[in-house]
Amino acid sequence: xxxxxxxxxxxxxxxxxxxxxxxxxxxxxxxxxxxxxxxxxxxxxxxxxxxxxxxxxxxxxxxxxxxxxxxxxxxxxxxxxxxxxxxxxxxxxxxxxxxxxxxxxxxxxxxxxxxxxxxxxxxxxxxxxxxxxxxxxxxxxxxxxxxxxxxxxxxxxxxxxxxxxxxxxxxxxxxxxxxxxxxxxxxxxxxxxxxxxxxxxxxxxxxxxxxxxxxxxxxxxxxxxxxxxxxxxxxxxxxxxxxxxxxxxxxxxxxxxxxxxxxxxxxxxxxxxxxxxxxxxx
Amino acid sequence: xxxxxxxxxxxxxxxxxxxxxxxxxxxxxxxxxxxxxxxxxxxxxxxxxxxxxxxxxxxxxxxxxxxxxxxxxxxxxxxxxxxxxxxxxxxxxxxxxxxxxxxxxxxxxxxxxxxxxxxxxxxxxxxxxxxxxxxxxxxxxxxxxxxxxxxxxxxxxxxxxxxxxxxxxxxxxxxxxxxxxxxxxxxxxxxxxxxxxxxxxxxxxxxxxxxxxxxxxxxxxxxxxxxxxxxxxxxxxxxxxxxxxxxxxxxxxxxxxxxxxxxxxxxxxxxxxxxxxxxxxx
Numbered sequence: 001x002x003x004x005x006x007x008x009x010x011x012x013x014x015x016x017x018x019x020x021x022x023x024x025x026x027x028x029x030x031x032x033x034x035x036x037x038x039x040x041x042x043x044x045x046x047x048x049x050x051x052x053x054x055x056x057x058x059x060x061x062x063x064x065x066x067x068x069x070x071x072x073x074x075x076x077x078x079x080x081x082x083x084x085x086x087x088x089x090x091x092x093x094x095x096x097x098x099x100x101x102x103x104x105x106x107x108x109x110x111x112x113x114x115x116x117x118x119x120x121x122x123x124x125x126x127x128x129x130x131x132x133x134x135x136x137x138x139x140x141x142x143x144x145x146x147x148x149x150x151x152x153x154x155x156x157x158x159x160x161x162x163x164x165x166x167x168x169x170x171x172x173x174x175x176x177x178x179x180x181x182x183x184x185x186x187x188x189x190x191x192x193x194x195x196x197x198x199x200x201x202x203x204x205x206x207x208x209x210x211x212x213x214x215x216x217x218x219x220x221x222x223x224x225x226x227x228x229x230x231x232x233x234x235x236x237x238x239x240x241x242x243x244x245x246x247x248x249x250x251x252x253x254x255x256x257x258x259x260x261x262x263x264x265x266x267x268x269x270x271x272x273x274x275x276x277x278x279x280x281x282x
Numbered sequence: 283x284x285x286x287x288x289x290x291x292x293x294x295x296x297x298x299x300x301x302x303x304x305x306x307x308x309x310x311x312x313x314x315x316x317x318x319x320x321x322x323x324x325x326x327x328x329x330x331x332x333x334x335x336x337x338x339x340x341x342x343x344x345x346x347x348x349x350x351x352x353x354x355x356x357x358x359x360x361x362x363x364x365x366x367x368x369x370x371x372x373x374x375x376x377x378x379x380x381x382x383x384x385x386x387x388x389x390x391x392x393x394x395x396x397x398x399x400x401x402x403x404x405x406x407x408x409x410x411x412x413x414x415x416x417x418x419x420x421x422x423x424x425x426x427x428x429x430x431x432x433x434x435x436x437x438x439x440x441x442x443x444x445x446x447x448x449x450x451x452x453x454x455x456x457x458x459x460x461x462x463x464x465x466x467x468x469x470x471x472x473x474x475x476x477x478x479x480x481x482x483x484x485x486x487x488x489x490x491x492x493x494x495x496x497x498x499x500x501x502x503x504x505x506x507x508x509x510x511x512x513x514x515x516x517x518x519x520x521x522x523x524x525x526x527x528x529x530x531x532x533x534x535x536x537x538x539x540x541x542x543x544x545x546x547x548x549x550x551x552x553x554x555x556x557x558x559x560x561x562x563x564x
Contacts, residue, residue: 153537163536165535256435257437
């Protein structure tokens with residue numbers, strides 16, 4: 001019997017790398033993950049990625065034929081199929097297509113993580129049937145993916161949708177990209193932690209977050225305290241939504257989308273982030 | 283002999299309305315203009331527009347066949363072929379297609395003035411052969427037109443490219459659109475006049491502009507004084523370029539174009555506006 005075609009999709013995140021084998025209908029057959037940070041060096045990371053793909057495919061190859069690999073990665077360039085100076089990984093410029101084609105003789109597609117999310121929504125998710133929408137991923141950083149006339153927008157150089165590096169505050173917070181005041185230094189998982197630190201040091205608002213030491217002060221912790229009614233934590237979400245909402249309003253003025261979808265850890269905070277974002281968009 | 287096809291294009295500006303009869307090759311056969319402001323009421327304006335089209339066509343109709351009308355107008359909606367609450371004209375919502383089809387049984391195309399400029403550049407101008415570029419018109423206001431994958435971007439609701447109403451300054455200058463701090467209240471012909479007034483009232487910089495009374499303080503006057511080396515006038519261009527450049531950097535992060543083209547009265551100031559714009563983009 002003829003084998004069924006599958007592709008493997010890998011999402012290279014700042015913390016985790018997640019893989020899934022997927023059919024043409026969007027059914028995910030198996031999933032695996034490993035810590036990106038444990039394989040910090042480029043060579044080690046891709047050795048592990050190749051191994052994980054092989055391990056997953058071993059279970060499937062009697063019935064399925066691997067016909068392609070899709071990668072979502074920070075600073076992924078669609079045209080060059082490369083990862084270029086990702087801010088949170090010391091990789092420099094990596095020709096991902098070249099590396100993977102040494103082990104797999106199939107086409108490679110690569111784009112940034114938010115673009116990959118946007119493609120997913122377009123084909124199988126909330127964006128199905130829509131022609132013009134925006135995806136914003138609120139993880140450690142902030143990513144953007146723009147669908148225009150039913151297709152992902154790559155732009156001239158493959159870097160469209162870099163919404164995290166829109167300037168929000170002139171001479172604002174230092175960003176890992178080298179610039180100051182980038183949106184993602186305010187509206188992201190790492191941004192909300194910086195906001196909390198500033199409020200702890202620079203205000204007299206009472207908060208149980210004041211007792212939380214350095215590395216324990218995470219966006220998850222801020223979320224939990226905000227849910228419990230902590231005023232400082234709530235203010236963190238208010239300021240994060242202000243940054244996100246006011247910048248989304250500008251993006252709407254540029255591309256006039258039908259919808260904006262928020263994804264990622266911080267988006268899971270629900271009303272806490274959605275309400276202030278909506279307020280400042282209007 | 284068969285007649286040659288022509289279309290008439292009309293650019294409805296805040297000050298002047300300009301008409302041209304154009305062949306398929308982009309050759310303009312005749313041009314005329316009238317003051318928009320003299321025909322401020324909708325009915326009067328369109329009566330004059332119909333008359334001007336008829337007058338121009340009378341000279342051509344022995345040899346040419348009118349096959350379409352194209353309109354560039356402030357707040358022009360491509361999908362609805364309407365002009366909707368233009369900030370500088372008390373028109374409300376005008377169904378332009380319906381009005382013009384009473385007199386001319388040809389297809390009507392309508393979009394905002396910057397989009398119309400972008401189409402012109404795409405077909406006949408500097409954007410020929412480019413797939414992704416942005417046009418910014420610096421007239422009384424600031425308009426934007428985005429070409430994406432070789433086609434004008436209209437967005438979901440027909441209002442993509444409204445770059446003039448990106449927020450530049452939180453709680454900044456009052457805009458005619460109702461919002462505060464819109465880019466066009468800083469980076470436009472009217473914006474640079476407001477900047478000059480603020481500098482005259484709020485600084486002690488010596489300037490020959492201090493002697494210029496109310497309505498004589500125009501962007502043209504500021505340009506002339508800047509060319510003559512007037513420090514306050516030069517500062518006006520610096521601040522205008524700062525607003526324009528920093529916002530263009532954000533737009534580049536969203537759509538990643540190959541080129542940005544500046545048009546309109548203020549763009550004719552050349553280096554005076556281009557140099558600070560470039561500086562603040564980087």
